[in-house]
Amino acid sequence: MLSGLILLPFFSLIILNLPFRALMRRLSFGLFQCLALAQIILVLSPSVFLSGSSSFGVDRFFKFNLINDNLTRLMLLCIGMVLLVTVFVCRYTIKGPSERFNFINLLLIALIGTNGVVMANDIFSLFVFMEITAVASFILVAFHKKADALEAAFKYIILSEFAAVLMLTAIALLLFICGSASFPAINAALKNSPQNFLIMPAIGIFLCGLFVKAGLVPFHAWLPDAHSAAPAAVSVFLSGLQIKILGAYTAIRLVTSVFGYSRPVTQILMLVGSVSIIFGGLAALRQSDFKRMLAYSSISQVGYIFLGLGSGSALGLLGAVFHLFNHAVFKSLLFVNAAAVEAQAGTRDMDKMSGLAARMPLTGLTSLLAGLSAAGVPPLAGFWSKLIIVAALWISGHYVYAFAAVLGSLITLAYILSLQRRVFFGKIKAEFQEVKEAGFALALPALVLAAITVAVGIIFPFLAQMPKF
């Protein structure tokens, strides 16, 4: 069944670009929605997912060695969800049928890439699918060919390829040490020869590459430009999904299943994570561009995932994975809100806005819910994941990092309230009197994502059984 999650988008991509392009253009939007929805339904249906056989029969010809565990399932759910939201936003913000068709082609490639990353059981395959996602992202950022977007895409290409070179070097070193690229073989080889002097440089180089992909400080230079200059739908994909799959998920998978925890690794993860939390939060406070503030906020929030992972405990890992899911939900929601505000008010400059909640009540409410979840206000979903991370750090004796996590949460609350005050609260300005709520294509995903944030927050304490990774 798992192979289908790579092969179906691949064959869809080929079919869409066969002759009868006019028909295919009309079908492309619905086809992508079906694929994303099917992925969500399959992931939520364990019996179908775990059966190991494919109802489409593709496994007979294309059997891959893929990972099939709870972490992968959760990531596949996030991918399906965020890409479904992305395609809704694209319907609202990308007008031309030809442009939209090209956009959906690129989203299909991104779907193949991200699905491949979360299911790869081999470090070289992981690298190949990371590059597929990255190359699709470069083109998506520059999609409208505006000067700032082209500059941001160029900056992103340079830094991302620098990261790719680092990771490829690390893979070469690991192949040299272990003689194989598969995760279990590398894990076994590293356990058998822990004293090999090349192991730590290889892991360190690979982690540096992942920090660039995740946009963590001090490797974050590309992220605010790319996320703010990209089209609205692309920002949802980049911030809601891409940096977490390429950076955070890969780090979680490799550290827990391949490299294993060691003192230098946990120290590096916690240091980079906490610096990113504080720096990203403080930088977000100073922004007046709606999307740029959210981009810096992403740096800060991804820092929490790395901090939880770096705590080295099962509780910290649970917090990291839970925060990864929560961030995918509330950051996608915030970018959907940003798209709605930009489309309706015609600006992203928060200093020029005021009192939009009076004309856009749904956007105002969902944005408040997402922002409070990001700040870790109970009983929303973000509160629980942050609480677990802080508790894990405290229990493992990392008091300074626990303090940094709490401080980061306060900074998050400060910039979220600043955003709400400047954009949604207060008296509405005269030029925005005619503004109205965005259309169905933006309202539906905003409502669904807000419902998930609230529902997960309320249900979480009642969950008796925690997922095992």
Add this chain to the structure above:
Amino acid sequence: MVITVDIIILIFMILGALWAVMTRSLLRSAIALAFTSAVLSVLMFKLNAPLAAVFELSVCTGLISVLFISTISLTHPLTWEEIFQHMRERHKRFKYLPFIIVAVGIGLSMVSVKLNLPLPAPETNNDMRIVLWNLRRLDVIGQVVILLCGVFGVVILFKDEDKK
């Protein structure tokens, strides 16, 4: 003798790479990159890695070069004045590049001699079909998707500009 030939091939490869970086024309730069890639594939053949060599020759020298050249053909060429301006800046920027490459190369070779690292045995037993279709099937699909993505990139970012 064998090592001397390898070093000569490596020197050709570095010269090709430097040409790709230093030349004033984008088209020549793409050709230089293809040349570098072709020399690298010769080196791979000599090091008993025929599979990697075939891939390097077909994908990097062939397909990627076609993609580069088709993209370049869709862009507007610079004026002579702009070319000379770029050349001046580039020479200023990359003035020390050859010396750095030579120094790094000597340093790395000294480190590898000092550590006396054993190279892993080359994979010569497996048939290419088995390697590509049984062992690295997922990567083959991935390579195809990356190439498709490159084609989409050229079409989306350059085709309309060409019409204008």
